Amino acid sequence: MNKLCLLLTSIAVIASVMSTSAGENEITLTECGAVGDGTTLNTKVIQLAIDRCTAMGGGTVIVPQGVFLTGAVFLKCGVNLHLDKDSVLRGSTNIADYPEMQTRIEGHFQIWVPALINANGVDHLRIDGDGIIQGGGKIFWDEFLRQRKANKETKNLDVKRPRSIFIQDSNDVQLRGISIRDSGFWNLHLFRCQNVLVEKMDIRTPLGAPSTDGIDLDCCQNVTIQDCFISVDDDNIALKGSKGPSALDEKAIPPVENIRISGCTFGLGNASLTFGSEATMVRYVVMENCRLTGEDKNCLLSLKLRPDTEQCYENITVRNIKIDNPRARLISLAPWTQYFDLQGKPAPSQKVSNVTLSEILGNLSDFGVIKVMGKSTIKNVTFKNIDITLGTPAVVPKNVEGLKYDNVKINGVSYAGDQLKIDR
Numbered sequence: 001m002n003k004l005c006l007l008l009t010s011i012a013v014i015a016s017v018m019s020t021s022a023g024e025n026e027i028t029l030t031e032c033g034a035v036g037d038g039t040t041l042n043t044k045v046i047q048l049a050i051d052r053c054t055a056m057g058g059g060t061v062i063v064p065q066g067v068f069l070t071g072a073v074f075l076k077c078g079v080n081l082h083l084d085k086d087s088v089l090r091g092s093t094n095i096a097d098y099p100e101m102q103t104r105i106e107g108h109f110q111i112w113v114p115a116l117i118n119a120n121g122v123d124h125l126r127i128d129g130d131g132i133i134q135g136g137g138k139i140f141w142d143e144f145l146r147q148r149k150a151n152k153e154t155k156n157l158d159v160k161r162p163r164s165i166f167i168q169d170s171n172d173v174q175l176r177g178i179s180i181r182d183s184g185f186w187n188l189h190l191f192r193c194q195n196v197l198v199e200k201m202d203i204r205t206p207l208g209a210p211s212t213d214g215i216d217l218d219c220c221q222n223v224t225i226q227d228c229f230i231s232v233d234d235d236n237i238a239l240k241g242s243k244g245p246s247a248l249d250e251k252a253i254p255p256v257e258n259i260r261i262s263g264c265t266f267g268l269g270n271a272s273l274t275f276g277s278e279a280t281m282v283r284y285v286v287m288e289n290c291r292l293t294g295e296d297k298n299c300l301l302s303l304k305l306r307p308d309t310e311q312c313y314e315n316i317t318v319r320n321i322k323i324d325n326p327r328a329r330l331i332s333l334a335p336w337t338q339y340f341d342l343q344g345k346p347a348p349s350q351k352v353s354n355v356t357l358s359e360i361l362g363n364l365s366d367f368g369v370i371k372v373m374g375k376s377t378i379k380n381v382t383f384k385n386i387d388i389t390l391g392t393p394a395v396v397p398k399n400v401e402g403l404k405y406d407n408v409k410i411n412g413v414s415y416a417g418d419q420l421k422i423d424r
Helices: 002-018 043-055 137-152
Strands: 025-028 036-041 059-063 067-071 073-075 079-083 085-089 102-105 106-110 117-121 126-129 132-134 165-166 171-174 180-181 188-191 194-199 202-204 213-219 221-226 229-231 236-240 257-262 274-275 281-292 298-305 311-324 327-333 351-368 376-390 400-410 411-413
Touching: 025 126, 043 059, 043 067, 043 073, 059 085, 067 180, 073 079, 085 400, 102 165, 213 257, 236 257, 274 281, 274 311, 281 298, 298 351, 327 376, 351 400
Parallel strands: 025 059, 036 067, 059 079, 067 085, 073 117, 079 126, 085 132, 117 165, 126 171, 132 180, 165 188, 171 194, 180 202, 188 213, 194 221, 202 229, 213 236, 221 257, 236 274, 257 281, 274 298, 281 311, 298 327, 311 351, 327 351, 351 376, 376 400
Antiparallel strands: 102 106, 400 411
């Protein structure tokens, strides 16, 4: 079943590449009066170019060489976006340039700020080129950190910070070639999208840039992420859904499934691949042929178990990975309790099954943690063909049914689980 789903994913991506794109019309921002001096606010002009392209039957809006300052803009059906070499679409640092609206964020809908670039119900969308989408990051990060310092109870959404790209309810989406820098919040957020290709993107925020996930796949299906570089001060790629004790009652929230990540390199990050922190059903996920580099924190695979949310993570494969990061850990599969809220309801269960990490080489800080609490269960976790050097060599998984080690070496010594401690 796993192989079949991955085959269907590959077929869907090939079909998307062959699909008919928007019309042949091209509109360059400067033709509509945009000024690429880095200081003139071009929001209305850019939106005018998008609207004009729509009226012409579709086509491509081109960002030419220059630095074009803008607030939130909204792509429409049939309109693609292309960023020429040496072009920069720079996000305004004035939060008023992102008028509040109903949006999807952190596992639910609420009134919050839109992204710099937004698209809703825009099938066959293409965003590509060699240019840069530059967020106004620092001013937003600093304000969040200032409020968090003044009040430790400050939560992520208490301080409004724009994402760089948000795409919702769209089929056959391709993002290729562009770079994203210094996003105020998440970099690329996809919600309820199908048949998506994210290729050769370069996404970066520095250390000290909170809540700057690289790519968030929220209730998406049939997604391929390949040949990307991601280095951010949060999760590199996060698989997300809804949260809370009533999450499964939301009938319009589909599972995350058929995800393939290949050929990517990860630098700074909380984890290269994360499940959660808000998620319900995530299944049929493969990450392969990737590298984890750098000297800052990161974890290869993190599965967050929320005690307030019914969760099922299953059929997960991570293989052929090279790691060269002395501060990295291999795996974290543990409860995540930062913002959980049972809302007076009984605690739901969390289930993890069929997780395989194989063909992994490199130098890391430690093995990580596999830990279960409450109603969580973990079954069938396999480590195979692994040869790693750890600064802290201890391996102490807890409460795992069907835990297997096959040809595992830690610091040059074969490990077969004979040091395993199971706490009941």
